[in-house]
Amino acid sequence: MIPWEILDTASIPGSKDKLQLSRHDSEFLISIVGGGVLMGSRAHASEEALAKLACRKIAERARPRVLIGGLGMGFTLAAALHHLGSDAEVVVAELIPAVVTWNRGSLGELAGYPLEDERTTVHEGDVAKIMKVERKAFDAILLDVDNGPEGMTRKKNSWLYTMDGLTTAYTALRPKGLLATWSAGPDRDFTQRLHKAGFKVNQARVREHNNKGKLHTIWLAESGS
Numbered sequence: 001m002i003p004w005e006i007l008d009t010a011s012i013p014g015s016k017d018k019l020q021l022s023r024h025d026s027e028f029l030i031s032i033v034g035g036g037v038l039m040g041s042r043a044h045a046s047e048e049a050l051a052k053l054a055c056r057k058i059a060e061r062a063r064p065r066v067l068i069g070g071l072g073m074g075f076t077l078a079a080a081l082h083h084l085g086s087d088a089e090v091v092v093a094e095l096i097p098a099v100v101t102w103n104r105g106s107l108g109e110l111a112g113y114p115l116e117d118e119r120t121t122v123h124e125g126d127v128a129k130i131m132k133v134e135r136k137a138f139d140a141i142l143l144d145v146d147n148g149p150e151g152m153t154r155k156k157n158s159w160l161y162t163m164d165g166l167t168t169a170y171t172a173l174r175p176k177g178l179l180a181t182w183s184a185g186p187d188r189d190f191t192q193r194l195h196k197a198g199f200k201v202n203q204a205r206v207r208e209h210n211n212k213g214k215l216h217t218i219w220l221a222e223s224g225s
Contacts, residue, residue, distance in 0.1 A: 007106060009033060010098030014156050021102055028073065028107060030099075041110050043208040044075040046216035047182065050142055051079035053204065053220050054180035058139040059084050067138045067172070068092040069127030069160070070145040074103045074111035076182075080142065081117050090120050091138075093127035095145075100124055128160060131172040140178040141169055148183030148217070149190040161190055166197035170223050179221040186217045194221045 007021045018033040028041040039047075051068075058064045064087075066080055071094035080090050092115075094100050100122060103115055114120060123130060127145060149161035159165045161181075169179050179199060183190075186203075194201045199221035208214045 004029075008098060008102065010096055013095055019096060019098070021098075021106075023106070028110065030073065030102075039072050041073055041107075043213055044073065045210060046206040046208050046218065047072065047076045047144060048079040049204070049206045050144060050180050050182045050218050051076050052083055053218060054140045054142055054178045055080050055083035057178055057220075059088075061139055062087070064088045064139045065137065065174075066090045066140045066142065067127065067130060067134075068142045068144070070094065070143070071099050071103055071122075072144060073107050074114050076142060076144050077120065078111035078114040081114055081119060084119070086119070088119050090117075091123060091130065092120060093123045093125060093130055095124075095126055097124050126156075128156075128165070128168070131165075131168045135171050136174050138172055138177060139174050140180060141173060142180045142182075143169075144182040148185060149181075149187045161193070163193055163197060166193055166199070170197055170199065173223045175223070175225045177223045179219075179223070181219045181221070183217040183219070184214070191219065194219060199223060 002025050004022050004024045007023055010019045012019060020031050020033045022029045029037055030039050031037040068077055071092050077092050143160060145157050191201060202220045204218045205215045206218055208216055
């Protein structure tokens with residue numbers, strides 16, 4: 001039996017925890033050292049659905065601009081690029097530089113090297129900083145930065161899902177913009193906060209892999225005109 005091989009570890013800014021990249025044959029995992037698994041290369045259907053649900057709605061707009069919070073293994077980014085035209089721009093914000101390095105290296109082939117697409121711009125830093133600076137700048141914002149509305153890898157991630165964070169996201173969106181959020185599970189309080197922030201909200205439940213496995217939650221929230 002082939003053992004799991006630890007390929008690299010990386011510090012998480014603002015946290016004492018570290019990320020770990022592991023490989024078993026052709027399967028990869030990103031996990032917290034001494035903690036739980038964050039993502040694996042075998043189960044990524046819900047991440048792809050996050051991008052599909054949002055990008056299909058804005059793909060026909062002139063020069064659509066999308067912000068993705070969290071690179072992961074590149075599946076969300078690759079799906080966004082797949083559902084957008086040649087005039088689109090996708091900005092992906094990844095807080096941990098090593099994750100970008102992994103996606104340029106051993107993880108790149110999994111999603112088809114989406115970082116090499118000319119429509120992709122990489123920002124090594126906090127997606128919250130982009131949202132605070134750029135106003136009415138994006139047709140869609142996709143958040144896949146953690147395990148959902150309660151930050152697991154980094155407590156500061158929880159701000160994105162507060163009223164302040166949602167209000168900031170609203171102002172960063174263009175008219176009829178979309179805030180798409182991934183979560184490992186449902187959260188009624190988060191749904192209510194989206195409504196209070198002014199969004200029109202739809203919610204979907206998606207299996208993690210080929211209609212099998214755990215059910216994940218995706219919120220698709222639309223801003224006003």
